Amino acid sequence: MPEFLHLLTSSEALDRLLGAIPDSSRTGVERIPTVEALNRVLSEPVTAPHPLPPFARSTHDGYAVRAEDTFGASPSLPAYLKLIGEIHMGVPADLVVGPNQSALIHTGGMIPDGADAVVMIEDTQMIRDGEIEVLKPVAVGQHVLMEGEDVKTGETVLEAGTLIRAQEIGGMLALGVTDVNVACRPRVGILSTGDEIVSPNEEAQVGQIRDINTHTLSALVSQAGGEPVARGIIPDRYDALYEATERAHAEDDIVVITAGSSVSARDITVDVLGACGEPGVLVHGIAIKPGKPTILAVADGVPMIGLPGNPVSALVVAGLFVGPLIRSLLGMERSTLVPKVSAQMSINVASEAGREDYLPVRLHITEDELMAEPIFGRSNLIFTLVRADGLVRIPPEATGLSAGTVVEVRLF
Amino acid sequence: MPEFLHLLTSSEALDRLLGAIPDSSRTGVERIPTVEALNRVLSEPVTAPHPLPPFARSTHDGYAVRAEDTFGASPSLPAYLKLIGEIHMGVPADLVVGPNQSALIHTGGMIPDGADAVVMIEDTQMIRDGEIEVLKPVAVGQHVLMEGEDVKTGETVLEAGTLIRAQEIGGMLALGVTDVNVACRPRVGILSTGDEIVSPNEEAQVGQIRDINTHTLSALVSQAGGEPVARGIIPDRYDALYEATERAHAEDDIVVITAGSSVSARDITVDVLGACGEPGVLVHGIAIKPGKPTILAVADGVPMIGLPGNPVSALVVAGLFVGPLIRSLLGMERSTLVPKVSAQMSINVASEAGREDYLPVRLHITEDELMAEPIFGRSNLIFTLVRADGLVRIPPEATGLSAGTVVEVRLF
Structure with a gap:
């Protein structure tokens, strides 16, 4: 426990990081077709150039009428209305409904x-050509969508910082907004360090290990709305790492380094992150497992993260920090909504008080329960996460979870 | 209530649809680079060509030793070991640790x-050049990751049908699997019908409405792993719709039609879907709101869906059927995991027994609760969904939800 006592929680650490990023670090703006804007973020509000619906519309098949002509109508005492024509779809209505008149x-x-209302067709009878019986009265506005009922002219329909989902695309297109200004995707430079690391495309020799982190982090960055920039595999030497980091710092919006595994390699990373600009290293070590040796820095406005080299730690910690960082540079509100599924712990799990644990679990569906089974891999190798469906967070105040406890699983 | 009594639930309807699709309807296979395989689905298992780790590795900074040489070691009675060299990263270990020897x-x-164990550096002291004191014993295998501890040679590490996430990319690259066979994205032909509908790129005249559904459904299809194919805006005439549908049926893996709003337009859609092949229409009408007039069909192996023309209904129903359909054609298991957040209903909401309701809600974070506030738009216009964060499902057996009830919100 003592080793975590002086460390920040992940939430405190994130606050410190986001708080040190000036507004000027936000990414620029680009104009793109609305139909290609899925998962992008609006950089300016959208206002309605016209109302929606743009004209009053019927919500049913029936007859457009003047409501007052139907008052008191019933099957035994129908209202008789003259049928003066049909409203065709897609063209302006070319008739006027007068007293005791109706239009299909x-x-x-x-x-x-x-007309100011619509009688549903099932509440009418055609008695002879050119005349209908209305069997039920309608009120003014009944079965009518009013002009502007959804959106009024000039209304701000979408705020800056809105994530564009399917429905935002639909809403903008409904208003004829076919191009839109969105925040540029933050470029995230990813550096993988370690003298033993080789590219997956190379034949790994004895003593060598293929690079995983560049690619798992690239995938995470893409999903979070950023643009990954692979900055290569860097040897565990200060000068080599400094040079590569400085280039990423100059060209990218966020820099992520996965540190080599040894203590000396991590020391080099913290020195390099401290040397890139002001204010430098903000957080060195966080009270989480995995991920304790995480380093957070801001250098002349550029947020920088030193992740542990272990692939599980790197991916778990990146989920906690890189995602929120990308959203912040995109101008999004910090979201506290993490979608989860509820499940029961299958066995007891211990945890140190004062430390926040992220435990990979696999979900099993039993007769009527969802069970979360911890994946133990003391070594935190990559297939630990391949076997897992999500993570269970054990909060710092807990000393573990008992079998049967209902937990929330954050799905990957 | 009676109008829903004879209708299938959405889950029964989905079962009927998926059950009528032959295995031969699955999409083909393409080979792509592993680094580009995020969110794709494996079409064949991946087996390990070599173990992971590929060689035994130290989990700490320290000294490689023979464990037996440290037995009984303590600060008052250390074990003295000769230091014979250093293991350099990324190259084969070029020395052999003999009795009473150690290597950095x-x-x-x-x-x-x-060597068969590692003594952590903090449990040692360097006394003079070429000799260390070990202050604590280690057991065989301690602080060592064994060769194959994560994955053994020949082990099936990923099954066919696996969705490729960040960690699957990492796992495959760790094994040198740099190309991978994945299921082709299902082509989903999307037809929007209605004489009043025009493209968002056109100036809408009085009486005309811009097409929303093609684009909201395209976004949903992309997110679900399919490839949207916009098949245009089709007039509400049998021959025009039949011709356009037949072309989509011949060229696409799934066909989705958003029906015109009127009863006659929906009748045309069901006739067309019935005419494209065997077995034809399987489900006409589902006990859900919105979405009751949904039509499900299979025509000569091609699944086809007729969605209501209302944009909210179309998007909600597509989420229930188009997503599972795409996953089925990709060869994925049917998943019952829907990520959600828990929230309290802010007000009472009524619902008809026998009908499953999907209620758009907006989430508000109050002091210590997440509140779900229903977005009422009787007209189900698109901005109803823009204002919503997710959907609350009211099950068929419920007649409503009281204020304060804890519900699960499916985020969009």
Whole structure:
């Protein structure tokens, strides 16, 4: 326990990091077609150039009428209305409904002048050509979508910082907004260090290990809305790492280094991160497992993260920090919503008080329960995460979780 | 209530649809670089060509030793070991540790021949050049990752049908698997019908409405792993719709039609879906709101869906059916895991028994609760969903939800 006591929690550490990034570090703006804007973030508000619906529309198949002409109508005492025509879809209504008149209208059709309600077709009878019986009264506005009922002209329909989902694309296109200004994807420079690391495309010799972190982190960055920039495998030497980091610092919006595994390699990383600019290293060590040796820095406005070299630690910690960082540079609100599924712990798990644990678990569906089974790999090798469906967070105040405890699993 | 009694639930309807799709409808296979395989689905298992780790590695900075030489060691009675050299990272260990010998090793370094454990550096003292004191004994294998501890040669590490996440990319690259066979993305032909519908790029005239559904559904298809194919805006006439649908049926893996809003337009859609092949229409109408007029069909192996034309209904129903359909054609297991957040209903909401409701809600974070506030838009216009963070499902057996009830919100 003592080794974690003087360390920040992950949430405190994130606050410190985000708090040290000036607004000027936000990424620039680019204009793109709305249909290609899925998962991008608006850089300016969108206002409605016209109302939605743009004209009053029928919500049912039936007859456009003047509501007052139907008052008191019933099957035994119907209202008789003259049928003066049909409202065709997609063209302006070219008739005016006068007293005791009606016009055939389809769902979505434009309410013609004069009419103020729609009688559903099932509440009418055609008695002879040119005349209908209305069997049920309608109120003014009934079965009518009013012009501007969804959106009024000039209304701010989307705020800057909005993540564009399917429905935002639909909403903008409904308003004829076919191009949109979005925040440029933050470039995230990813450096992998270690004298033993080789590219996956190379034949690994005895004593060598293929680079995993560049690619797992690239995938995470892409999913979080950033643009990964692979900056290569760097030897565990100060000058080599400094040179590569400085280049990333100059060209990218965020720099992520996965440190070599040894203490001396981690020392080099913290020295390099401290040398790139002001204020430098903000956090060195966090009260989480995995991920204790994480380093957070800001250098002349550029956020920089030193992740542990272990692939599981690197990916878990990147999920906690790189995602929020990307969203911050995109101008999004900090979200506290993490989608989860509830499950029961299958066995007891111990945890140190004062330390936040992220435990990989696999989910099993039993008869009527979802069970979360911890994946133990003391070595935190990559297939620990391949076997896992998500992570269970054990909060710092807990000393473990008992079998049967209902936990929330953050799915990968 | 009676109008829903004879209808299938959404889950029964999905079962019927998926059950009618032959295995031969699965999409083909393409070979792509592993680094580009994020969110794709493996079409064949991956087996390990070599063990992981590929050689025994140290988990700490320290000294590689023969464990038996440290037995009984303590600060008052240290074991004295000759230091015969250093294990360099990334090259084969070029020395053999004999009795009463040790070699300096770094985290991740290769365990040299002769050694079977690592003493952590903090449990040693350097007394003079070429000799160390060991202050604490180690057991055989201590602080060592064994060769094959993560994965053994020939082990199936990933099954066919696996969704490739960041960690699967990492795991494959660790094994040198740099190319991979994945299922081709299902082509999803999307037809939007309605005489009043125009492309968002056109100026909408009075009486016209811009097409939303093609684009919201395209976004949903992309996110679900499919390839959207916009098949245009089709007039509400049988011959025009049949021709366009037949072309999509011939060229695409899935066909989705958003029906015109009127009853006659929906009748045309069901006729067209019935005419494309065997067995034809399987489900016409589902006990859900929104989405009751949904049509599910399979025509000569091609699944086809007729969605309501209303943009909210179309998007909600597509989330229930199009996603699982894409995953099925990709060869994935049917997943029952839907990530959610828990929240309290802010007000009472009524629902008909026998009908499953999907209620758009906006989430508000109050002092210590997450509140789900229903977005009521009787008209189900697109900005209803823009204002919503997710959907609350009200099950068929419920007649509503009381304020304060804890519900699970499926985030969009």
